[in-house]
Amino acid sequence: MQKIEHIGIAVDDIDKSNALFSKIFGKANYKSEIVESEGVITSFFKIGDSKIELVAATNSEGPIAKYLEKNREGMHHIAFDVEDIEKEMIRLKNEGVRILNEKPKQGADNKLVCFLHPKDTNGVLIELCQQIKH
Numbered sequence: 001m002q003k004i005e006h007i008g009i010a011v012d013d014i015d016k017s018n019a020l021f022s023k024i025f026g027k028a029n030y031k032s033e034i035v036e037s038e039g040v041i042t043s044f045f046k047i048g049d050s051k052i053e054l055v056a057a058t059n060s061e062g063p064i065a066k067y068l069e070k071n072r073e074g075m076h077h078i079a080f081d082v083e084d085i086e087k088e089m090i091r092l093k094n095e096g097v098r099i100l101n102e103k104p105k106q107g108a109d110n111k112l113v114c115f116l117h118p119k120d121t122n123g124v125l126i127e128l129c130q131q132i133k134h
């Protein structure tokens, strides 16, 4: 694993939270992207080298909708940049860490992503992401 790629915050209302975090960070988001397959809308802010991702549900079926049914808004996941996501998935499986999706998925921001099972990571939801190279 390399650096922290971003920190994800689950929010109920993307427009309200965009306005709120723009105020907090003193700058607007630099991109917003819907990930249809996950039923989410994301919004990214850059603070120096760090990125914050706001995530809200676009339908009631996706993982963020389910999360927000059971939890309040707030810190949701930490994402780490990896060079080769398939290789990392195999390495972690061999370490006994369960992975929530069998295959890497297309995430926001031109990334392949997967999530580790929070029961195997002290309750912290960890996302791995690999930049898609064209």
Ligand code: ZN
Pocket (backbone or CB within 6 Å): 006, 007, 008, 053, 077, 079, 127
């Ligand atoms: Zn993320």
